Amino acid sequence: MQATSIDVFRVPTGGPGDVTGLLALISSGALDPSSIIAVLGKTEGNGGVNDFTREYAVAALCAALAPRLGLDPRAVEEKIAFVMSGGTEGVLSPHLTVFARNEVATTSPKTSPDNKRLSIGIAHTREFLPEEIGRDAQIEETMHAVRHAMADGGIDDPSDVHFVQVKCPLLTSERMAAAAARGHKAVTSSAYASMGYSRGASSIGVARALGEVAENVGEARVLKDWDCFSSVASASAGIELMQNVVIVMGNAQASQSRFVIGHAVMRDAIDFPAVLQAIRSVGLDPFDMQSQARLVNAFAKAEASPDGVVRGCRHTMLEDSDINATRHARAAVGGLVGGLAGTGAIYVSGGAEHQGPPGGGPIAVIARV
Structure with a gap:
């Protein structure tokens, strides 16, 4: 396979439509727009059904990149995988993570698995009919998209x-x-509940693709069997699309990247050891400032434990009528991960149905080698 190099840039934003940081990277020559393969963003919306900051951010990015790629804005969205996640509660800071991929000449053969470096693959499913969301069609299509990515x-x-x-x-x-x-008939009559069904079905599709659950696990298990989950899936639902966009991050032998990725699984929202494990999996020491500076970004899922208890202690996230439980969870996990990552500009997404064990979720870290 052709050797590739993946670059990763974390770009702060002043609002959902702010593309100045991205354009500055391009103008400086640090980033070739034609090499951009994926953009993950955190926006300061509510993360709910009516969070239009996600669509606004994608529209702004496509409009900014279109003339630099010689494409129509709609074609930009087909070329690049955009994922915007709403909700920057607590210390979480709005930002973009930009992934660029270039083909490179292989300078030295890699004979050790330890030499694997960051690689990124993307895929899109077909558009779904409303009645397919949360059901077998979404699971199957996601499984195939993960393998393609x-x-x-x-x-x-x-x-x-x-x-x-x-x-x-x-x-x-x-x-x-x-x-x-x-x-x-749709899987649910609640728009908000549909987010969980969509995330859950997508995550089971990831688990099937990676062999984490059996090939025959289907829609009957979505939001019912919590023993079925992926340890690496992160799904975010939005109003701005009718298909699944899939970004697979891993380490590959053919990659000549300066970056590496590792992960761990949080068993609940206060799983300090799991965050440490994820950071240390990429060779970093979270208590050393110089080592901490090599961390590019952390990506985590946040969830309020469905039984209303964290390690024997009752929590009130599920009963709060003023603030949705996912917003509480993002703030809690964001504070924990941000404290160890040394920054609030981290990607924490709420709603972790079938993404890690109930109440927990995966956490991945990318660092410079």
């Missing part, structure tokens, strides 16, 4: 996959009505 990134071994980011659709009243008009 692995091949795109030259990642052969599922054990080398450390994070799979999926952007998935949700249901609105209009979408549910469209399904009903054609004689079909």
Whole structure:
């Protein structure tokens, strides 16, 4: 396989439509826009059904990149995998993580698995009908997309996959009505609940692709069997699309990148040892400032434990009528991870259905070698 090099840039933003930092990288020559393969962003919306900061951010990015790529903005969205996650509660800071991929000449043969470096692969599913969201069609299509993205990134071994980011659709009243008009029923009548179904089905698709659950696990297990989960899936639902966008991050032998990725699995929102394990998996010491400076970004899922208890102590996240539980969870996990990462500009996404054990979730870290 052709050797590749992956570069990663973390870019702060002053708002969902702020592209000045990205354009500054391009103007300086540090980033070739034609090499951009994926952009993950945190926006300061509410992360709910009506969070339009995600769509606004993607539109701004496509409009900024279109003339530099010689493409229509719609074509930019087809070329680059954009995933925007709303919600920057607590110390979380709005930012973009930009991934660029270039083909390079192999300068030295790699004979040791320890020499594997960061690689990124992307894929898109077809668009889903509203009645397919949260069901077998979404699971199957996501499974195939993950395998396609692995091949795109030259990642052969599922054990080398450390994070799979999926952007998935949700249901609105209009979408549910469209399904009903054609004689079909959506998986739920609640737009907000549909986010969980979409994330859950997508995550089971990831688990099936990587052999974490059996091939026959289907829609009957979504939001019901919490023993079915992926240890590397991160799914974020949004109103701005009707397909799944899949980004697979792992380490590959053919990569000549200056970066490496590792991960761990948090068993709950206060799992300090798991965050340490993830940071140390890429050779960093979270208590050493120089080592900490090599951390490029951390990516984590946050979830309020569904039984209302964390290690025997009752929490009130699920009963708060003022602030949704996912917002509480993002703030809690963001504070824990940010303290060890040394920055609030980290990617923490709420809603971890079938993404790690109940109440927990995966955490991945990218660092400069």
